[in-house]
Amino acid sequence: MKKEIKKLDEVTIRFAGDSGDGMQLTGSQFSDTTALFGNDLITLPDYPAEIRAPAGTLYGVSGFQLRFSSQDTNTPGDHPDVLVAMNPAALKKNQKDLLPGATIIVNQDAFDLRNIRSAGYNVNPLEDNSLDGFKLFKIPISSLTANALADSSLTVKEVARCKNFFALGLMYWMFNRPLEPTLKWINKKFKKVPALAEANTKVLNAGYYYGENTEIFETRYTVSPANLPKGTYRNISGNEALALGCVTASLKSGVPLFLGSYPITPASEILHQLSTYKNFGVKTFQAEDEIAGITSAIGASFGGYLALTTTSGPGMALKTEALGLAVMTELPLVIINVQRGGPSTGLPTKTEQSDLLQAFYGRNGEAPIPVIAASTPGNCFEMAFEAFRISTKYMTPVILLSDGYIANGAEPWLIPDESSIPELSVKFRTEKEGFAPYMRDENLARPWVVPGTPGLEHRIGGLEKANITGNVSHDPDNHHMMCELRAKKVKNIENDIPETEVFGEEKGDILVLGWGGTYGAIRDAVIRAQKEGLSVSQVHLHHINPFPKNLGNILKNFKKIIVPELNLGQLSKILRIEFLIPVESFCKVKGLPFTAVEIYSKISSMSGGKK
Amino acid sequence: MKKEIKKLDEVTIRFAGDSGDGMQLTGSQFSDTTALFGNDLITLPDYPAEIRAPAGTLYGVSGFQLRFSSQDTNTPGDHPDVLVAMNPAALKKNQKDLLPGATIIVNQDAFDLRNIRSAGYNVNPLEDNSLDGFKLFKIPISSLTANALADSSLTVKEVARCKNFFALGLMYWMFNRPLEPTLKWINKKFKKVPALAEANTKVLNAGYYYGENTEIFETRYTVSPANLPKGTYRNISGNEALALGCVTASLKSGVPLFLGSYPITPASEILHQLSTYKNFGVKTFQAEDEIAGITSAIGASFGGYLALTTTSGPGMALKTEALGLAVMTELPLVIINVQRGGPSTGLPTKTEQSDLLQAFYGRNGEAPIPVIAASTPGNCFEMAFEAFRISTKYMTPVILLSDGYIANGAEPWLIPDESSIPELSVKFRTEKEGFAPYMRDENLARPWVVPGTPGLEHRIGGLEKANITGNVSHDPDNHHMMCELRAKKVKNIENDIPETEVFGEEKGDILVLGWGGTYGAIRDAVIRAQKEGLSVSQVHLHHINPFPKNLGNILKNFKKIIVPELNLGQLSKILRIEFLIPVESFCKVKGLPFTAVEIYSKISSMSGGKK
């Protein structure tokens, strides 16, 4: 039977099932294959806070969404076109995100009484017409999987665990993707357990040919490869990119990397990644707490390492005292805060941007620290490198903000040409002549002198320092001067960072000004609004303290400024301080990223409709 | 010989000597006597950071300044009229603060070669005319003390230690104060060591009669009692007043007080004070660190105590994670930060106001906390009470900012009529019917239910809470709503605090807007400017988050707003956020309080001279 093939520009799929159903794996296999196929794409995993909640419960549902496209893609999609729901809970939890007409594929076998009840349904949703309006496909995935493995030596439990590959195979068929990449992966992964390799291969094929051969499906779809810039690509998540960026800074400076860290969601992955890079000379130290994480890094920095500490919200709060020490000792140090829902322990697995003011002001005393923020998974790479550039050049701690959304999300990343990455020139002073610990160069940076340098023995610390000599000083005028010097050093960085770029016209009605992981949603919304003729432009900030020098002028060129943030208006506050201008805060504090539609609607309503 | 008696309106004296010279004692005796005599006064001790630095060094100099007056007094005086310098280092360190014509009394015996060198002089400053222009009295205080005690059984070391009483006696003579209060104090203090009691009495008298009998002094002075409101007075320092305010809140609410704290300068005195109030039911817990200080207080609050934690700069930084927990659990808690010079360990013994932004924003996530600030030693009492009022009424942590200047400074305090202090009504819910942990009253406060209440068992914690039930909730809309609810609860407090008052005209050219311990210097400066006919008014904030409701309107009534702060402009930033108005920051970050003259000069230069 020959099925119709429909060409689409883009598709959003969400895989959802129990924590134990392997949805993260299914999603990432689909992504990898799709990336290899040449689509642009963005992925968004959504784990529950529980490790493995009881089967069938709503809070045990794990999801993985991806959007792939023949065009440039900026978000993982607002509303899935296709939902694969492995059980009633997955259906229940995700149905509300679907628009009418969406495709739903369910594992019919999982809709037994117990699961239906666990999900909080009174009646079987597959049978009460509540899904009218959706394209519903009820497929007995479990039985089909079991059938395919009827001859296998696997246990019933093991067989059951293969069912995600059936769903994956079916999706490969539906979206016309090759099976080879996953088959290759299966063979590598289960090299030592041939029975599993064989079973998964069988089931993947079974899923694929189920689509091909049954009459349930009339249509399959194809999304042509995107017109991506030439080059070699890999998939990269934000946390992977941060790790890569840090190691790159180390290789490009010739200075080894030290990470002092304490595990915390959603930042732990950076620690995991970096602890694999031993042959890059990376030293990782899993400390007893966040305070030891940062202070061990300060020690390593004193010892001449590129020093890094990574954390998230509550852990950041614990590091603030030590941040002051880094400010006073003027040692280079990079602090990455992968933000999550707050306050307190808050929503550990959810995304948020609510630590910006803390990054600016969360310390005792006048303790200025540069703040930068990454906007996409791939951009995390550049920002990590930039953090080390600023930190070593200016002898200062630097706070780099990421968030749970871009940390876990992934996208294809054009691997940069090694030679295109600038060298990071780091100088350790060894010259005795004329040395003083708090003398300053043209960037107001003091010299970095590491223990082991003969004749340059000196002491630093957290008490106020006398200018130049660095001795402890209680002198009133010196203190005022040092406070101003430290502030000025940070402020001066504005001369050393790129001007920010306006996407769209340089002047107009509305400027959408964002920072961090909201980039994609804003970009998609702005593109749509621009297409509709609205006078809208976008500026997205990567440097926040200090701001790019041209920002003030840009702001003057727009009638209204919208600042979408996943907090209650933190960048807005800083803009008011800095530029004394009113801005329109567009706030969402739901533990979820913005959808492009939300921002588009805001733009649209603020512009009073089309122009 | 009858000496001339000159009547003065006010006098500023500074006692200065080695850390071991007993200058703090001398100063406080003079203050107590002067207060008893009926003057208004303010005192300002100035300790070195070292406990007891080597004798004769500049950094070992300890000082105590007081200003007493026949009028209302707001500052300890900008420039001493009289400096008592017990050694060369004391002279060297303090001379720069004197205006020409000031009186200097030195212990001539201490000006030996060793001390002169230690102080960093090349030649004896008493002999090189460098003190021309001052009224210099060279008095061999050590020898005169030794003479007075020629018959005593004390050791040479003990005799030497009495010399501060000679200086004190001399000052009593010079300013026409009675000896009795100090004599009484000596007898009580040395009750068990009669030899010391006798010696100090002798030396005090010797000092007094030295003034009376020698011809060196031609004039003595008197400052008439001030026209203070009727009532009973005591001297009180800011830290004492904080302790008293907290205990008062406890007595007036009938709820016992718990302090969890870790020692830190300049806040430790509150812990010391409160640990003496055992028969007031106060429980003090010296914790292993600041984190245990605040978290033990959170535990006590859960248990139904008025919970307090006290600290300073670096300690505040360590408490920020737990502050988030207090916000999320919506438990009452008062956090007192007695600010000192920062960043990092900074200038531990010096004053500063640089933790305001930290108080506002120093936490992960959206974690709003009310912030109030004390303005004078006496005002610390009211603000401590106010902190508990807000915290229990709204079920919220409250940050109360003090600073090293008002913490250590002292002034006469009109003991309030007990009945004039309002009751603090605190209700613990015991009613089972209709109870839910996160239901809210008209103030948006949730119920305070303490363990031990049968049938009301419930669990709270740092994960996001479902509205009403308080169960853990990952629901997106609930999270947004709860973030807004918590913000609104704090914002609503503006309806429950007094409008701020304008000192001077309600409209005019210049408004001097301050907060915290700068009150006195601003008040003196504004009075002077007003006297000179300048159009200047003062507003001094005690409630900062939220601001008093009328502040916005007041600001509109002035052409220029000056904000003097002991930081780089932190309140200014918050004003810009809140009111979007430009203000003129007048910053000083020198570890020292403002002098009235500094602020007056600023006002004067901004107003372009007289009107």
Added chain:
Amino acid sequence: MTTNTEIKYTAKDFASDQDVRWCPGCGDYSILAQVQRTFPDIGVPKEKIVIISGIGCSSRFTYYMDTFGMHGIHGRAPAIAGGLKIARPDLSVWVAAGDGDLLSIGGNHFIHTCRKNIDLKILLFNNRIYGLTKGQYSPTSEKGKITKSSPYGSVDYPFNPLSLALGAGATFIARSIDRNPKHMQEMIKKAADHKGTSFVEIFQNCNIFNDGAYDHLSSKDTKDDAVLVLEHGKPMIFGSQRNKGIILNGTKPQVVNIDEGNYSINDILVHSETDDNPFLSYLLTYLSENPDYPTPIGVFRNVLRPTCDEEIQNQINYITEVNGKGTLKELFHNTTTWTVE
């Protein structure tokens, strides 16, 4: 602790209305069950029981118990609980904590609680792994362990939590194991009965990230030879034949066979929980460090000393008795005063 004889609870009375969300098979279920089974017998009305936890899988414990409770912040449970107990000595305050929570980030509060002998009941859910953050090594993980944060094997030595507690001055230390419900109930009961810091280390299996960590101590085949069950006043005998025993050879413990003729039961060390001098306890905590010895479970040490919370209360009572209850007037006038008429 107030004894309440009227109310008779059952385990079910201590179950809250919240769904238990641990992974199926997690050892935490057993701990929850044993606590719920034991609490009816500790003689405390349930409104007087408070459970404080930090953050971790184990710290969710609080939500599942129908008592008062606070799910605090990571590592701070002992400090929160300490403040509560000092404020309210009338309450029975329990801490439920993971090995990361209590010994890594919370290590300082833990040792200071032991030192001060604050009357808290601390249950350590020791699964030798970070569960909630998905599998990093913890301060009790064995050296060389391969985890997400130690892909080439951890270089850290583990804490022996009981040695640490002893070194910090703890007055009650015990150990049990998730797969031995009866024994655990006994330990929980004894911890409840002790006045002072009670520390119970519970070996808990995390079947997701560190499955089988304690198999040799709980599987039928091996456990009798691997576990030494400590009983006060009894000789330290173990083994499937109950013929192995511990003797002290100078300062070194030694495992001997009492069936082979060289040693008899009379040579075997007799356990005493209540020795004021802690050497025996040290010796016992060390045994599990060395594969030559069995791993003891039971109460290692149980001595009485005044607790921090009662001493603070006593001081208050005493001073109040001597000076009378403080009044506002007294407070305001506790220094020199003068009057302006």
Added chain:
Amino acid sequence: MTTNTEIKYTAKDFASDQDVRWCPGCGDYSILAQVQRTFPDIGVPKEKIVIISGIGCSSRFTYYMDTFGMHGIHGRAPAIAGGLKIARPDLSVWVAAGDGDLLSIGGNHFIHTCRKNIDLKILLFNNRIYGLTKGQYSPTSEKGKITKSSPYGSVDYPFNPLSLALGAGATFIARSIDRNPKHMQEMIKKAADHKGTSFVEIFQNCNIFNDGAYDHLSSKDTKDDAVLVLEHGKPMIFGSQRNKGIILNGTKPQVVNIDEGNYSINDILVHSETDDNPFLSYLLTYLSENPDYPTPIGVFRNVLRPTCDEEIQNQINYITEVNGKGTLKELFHNTTTWTVE
């Protein structure tokens, strides 16, 4: 540690240009002097020595030594030093810390440093008081102590710092006293020689806020009977007549007189620093808890185990040898890639 035989230092080479600002008479002066006298002999060039401290009177130590140094923040010296040592195993890294600094706020870093056996040399300036903040009780203050924050006597039991270190797994622990310069020099030297965490508790007099705390251990009249000087391989004999000794009675130490005929020198426990099993060390740390026993000084325990810093370095060296030094290319391509032409 690199041995450098060319340069011959004197104590003066280790004195910085900063005025020493402790109170006249403070025990810290002696510690500074002994360190400056010992450092010429530890065989490390001075640019390779780093001293890290926290905050406290004692923590000012850093400023007075002409080596590299960091005066960190309160309690965090071991963590700062640990990071430095792991980054730079070639350095000799020392921690100077007060009892509040190391054991109160810094307790967690301290125990984890001991556990991980990071090769740091930790000198505890134990004056049993908070000096710099002007006299509050510390975690080593005796129970009942009256201080500014305990006007009616502290209710807390003190830590025994050596027991705590042992409980945490320390490989080298020793004790000395400010008034015994020669002994202290010996301890500092031995601490320097040990590879792994070396912990030296130094009894230090604070003559301003806790004067005389150790008088009985240093005054001529009492010290011989009050102090037991430990020497490896030697029997534990002490007393002005050198006729008292320690024996082990079951699990309990006992002081006996070898002149009275019941016991001879051969009955006396012989000290061994290097026992792998730590009971003897535990026994010795406990002695000072009890007035019936003398207070031991000297090296209690000194055993060798691979250190954290070297193990991390070894792992790096090994993986680098196996996989080759990482390159940018390898880094970027360490997963599936595809090419768009």
